[in-house]
Amino acid sequence: MKDKIKNVYFRIWYWLISTIDKNAEITFMNYGYSGENIKIKLDENDKKNKYSAQLYHYIATGIDIEGKDILEVGCGRGGGLSYIKRYLSPNSATGLDLNKKAIEFCNMHYTEERLDFVQGNAQRLNFQDGFFDVVINVESSHRYDKMDEFLSEVYRVLKPGGYFLFTDFRHKNEIETLYIQISNSKFMHLKDEIITDNVLEALKLSTKEREVLIQKIAPKFLHSLGKKFAATEGTPTYKKFALQEFEYLFKVLKK
């Protein structure tokens, strides 16, 4: 019941972003990644999303993505997939999200060739078996009520030998369940990493710019809620990462 209420709360927030962000200021909706291992030269226009783009960069370079056909499940407002398409040269990139307004935004905002967006549900993917070389999933799965169905759908739409690049957070009490769900799937495990400190560092370093953006686009009565969703320094979510109550994982899985 508590999870269902939380889901509705998040869906309202995603809808709100689509409604108030008239100038396409928000193209990423993740907490970001900071680490000395990331050395990318971003175009001027991408610099404002440095940490969120770095999260995509870090997970997408878990394998060689060049020339591959990739699907992102839970693509949100498409900034991450557009980053991958422009910087890492996959053959094609398809983004899927439950939120119709986010998909409408993506289809209007991005013009790159072989970068497409469709509305759909992570737990019932509307693609043929063995369609993609790579599936990625960034900070979206904590909203799914049937994680096992999502995992088996990802397995189904991947080609034999295809990769699943997965990153998300869970409360420490839910980590065990997630590990069991993943080990019950048919995937081979190639990499298993906790990146909580990198995410926390990114949240710390991006707090100022997140706050400025919230003040710029949201009416005053939404500022505190906006900071809460953006997990800026001092908010309950930030504190949960700082106290290691939330753990952020990165996994590379293979079919």
Ligand SMILES: C[S@@+](CC[C@H](N)C(=O)[O-])C[C@H]1O[C@@H](n2cnc3c(N)ncnc32)[C@H](O)[C@@H]1O
């Ligand atoms: C925190 S946002 C992350 C978006 C994007 N990956 C990013 O990093 O910018 C989570 C996204 O997951 C999507 N989502 C939640 N449940 C979903 C489902 N069952 N199927 C597809 N997308 C879902 C939400 O609509 C939202 O856009």
